Amino acid sequence: MATAGSVLRGAWGHRAWTAVDERLGLSGLAYPVPKHANRIGYILGGITFFGMLIRFGTGIWLAQFYHPVPEAARQSIAYIIGDAPLGDVIRGVHYWTANVVMVTVLLHLARVYWTGAYKRPREANWLIGLGLLATTLGLLFTGTVLKWDQEGYEALGHNLEMANLLGVFGFWFSADFAVEFPILGRLYMAHVVILPTAGTLLLIGHFLLVKRHGISALPADADRAVDGGPAPATGGSSFAAHLVRMAGFGLILLGAALAISLVLSAPLGPRPVPGIEETKPPWMFLPLYPLEDWFGLAALLWAPVAGFAALALVPFGDRSPYRSPRRRPIWIALGMLVVSLLGALLVYAMLTVPQAHIRDAM
Numbered sequence: 001m002a003t004a005g006s007v008l009r010g011a012w013g014h015r016a017w018t019a020v021d022e023r024l025g026l027s028g029l030a031y032p033v034p035k036h037a038n039r040i041g042y043i044l045g046g047i048t049f050f051g052m053l054i055r056f057g058t059g060i061w062l063a064q065f066y067h068p069v070p071e072a073a074r075q076s077i078a079y080i081i082g083d084a085p086l087g088d089v090i091r092g093v094h095y096w097t098a099n100v101v102m103v104t105v106l107l108h109l110a111r112v113y114w115t116g117a118y119k120r121p122r123e124a125n126w127l128i129g130l131g132l133l134a135t136t137l138g139l140l141f142t143g144t145v146l147k148w149d150q151e152g153y154e155a156l157g158h159n160l161e162m163a164n165l166l167g168v169f170g171f172w173f174s175a176d177f178a179v180e181f182p183i184l185g186r187l188y189m190a191h192v193v194i195l196p197t198a199g200t201l202l203l204i205g206h207f208l209l210v211k212r213h214g215i216s217a218l219p220a221d222a223d224r225a226v227d228g229g230p231a232p233a234t235g236g237s238s239f240a241a242h243l244v245r246m247a248g249f250g251l252i253l254l255g256a257a258l259a260i261s262l263v264l265s266a267p268l269g270p271r272p273v274p275g276i277e278e279t280k281p282p283w284m285f286l287p288l289y290p291l292e293d294w295f296g297l298a299a300l301l302w303a304p305v306a307g308f309a310a311l312a313l314v315p316f317g318d319r320s321p322y323r324s325p326r327r328r329p330i331w332i333a334l335g336m337l338v339v340s341l342l343g344a345l346l347v348y349a350m351l352t353v354p355q356a357h358i359r360d361a362m
């Protein structure tokens with residue numbers, strides 16, 4: 001039976017909610033979404049988004065102590081690890097979340113590909129997604145250079161090589177572009193301003209289009225409708241419930257990154273020694289490493305360009321209206337071939353000894 005207290009609390013709670021909702025319109029978030037939107041495969045983009053928020057928050061903390069000049073950069077990271085309040089743990093959460101986000105963004109892309117969700121009318125959102133993938137990789141690359149250890153220094157060497165390869169178009173990547181300002185400072189600016197701003201703008205477009213089109217129907221349901229069956233159901237759950245689920249996974253991600261950080265610090269290698277090349281790149285760039293061995297530095301530029309161009313063409317090549325994997329055997333086989341190739345290159349790169357590629361340039 002309700003007591004006078006609980007009635008009062010209920011009434012107060014209701015009034016408080018109404019007051020907040022009247023001003024912020026939160027109940028507008030309870031619009032219907034299909035039930036399958038809460039499956040893990042359809043939450044991967046949301047987990048990636050929460051990972052971005054975690055990186056943003058922890059990055060602000062790290063920026064209080066990081067010193068982006070070559071003479072002081074690595075030492076300031078050593079300070080973060082050893083002396084800054086919560087420095088080691090926050091840096092760990094930033095680093096491990098960035099790695100997990102790379103995995104979730106790839107799985108999100110794989111889900112969209114597997115379910116043919118890039119098809120009409122979502123072609124533009126697929127392209128925006130590719131922009132998000134590029135900014136994610138850009139953040140990982142520039143973050144690696146910022147450490148200014150041997151690995152970061154060699155990554156910068158590759159950056160300078162790309163500037164050479166791109167000729168006049170590579171001016172921004174070249175140290176000569178602004179001789180008075182160390183290139184480390186410009187890569188830092190890219191890491192904390194340019195790429196996050198670009199990522200945020202792309203994300204706004206991505207989310208607006210997800211809202212505009214709604215989440216894609218399950219492939220089997222969509223195909224039934226193509227064959228003249230009933231239109232797929234559009235309800236079953238609400239966006240508010242979806243958001244709560246996304247946030248739950250976001251918290252699990254935060255907890256996992258925190259737990260890893262407590263036992264495993266984010267790596268920081270030795271002071272860089274110019275003229276030597278002895279590290280391998282972080283795992284997400286590792287499939288490029290054998291290509292660099294076999295075909296030279298140009299492969300580092302042209303392989304990603306070709307990869308992104310091929311991905312960009314997918315929605316325009318796969319023209320059939322069907323979305324189920326079994327009705328798109330060629331595209332699924334192509335996708336699996338690419339994933340197997342990347343996996344094989346990754347394993348091969350892990351097993352080989354480091355090679356020198358840019359010794360002359362450093």
Ligand code: HEM
Pocket residue numbers: 041042043044045046048049105108109112117118122125126127128129130132133136203206210214215216
């Ligand atoms: C920072 C990276 C990204 C974030 C935060 C993000 C976020 C999201 C979110 C929250 C959704 C709603 C459904 C879901 O979670 O599956 C979504 C849908 C979508 N995303 Fe992404 N995404 C990112 C990268 C990508 C990439 C790399 C691609 C592909 C190249 C892509 C293509 C799409 C498409 C086509 C949809 C609509 C899918 C559907 O309706 O089933 N996204 N994204």
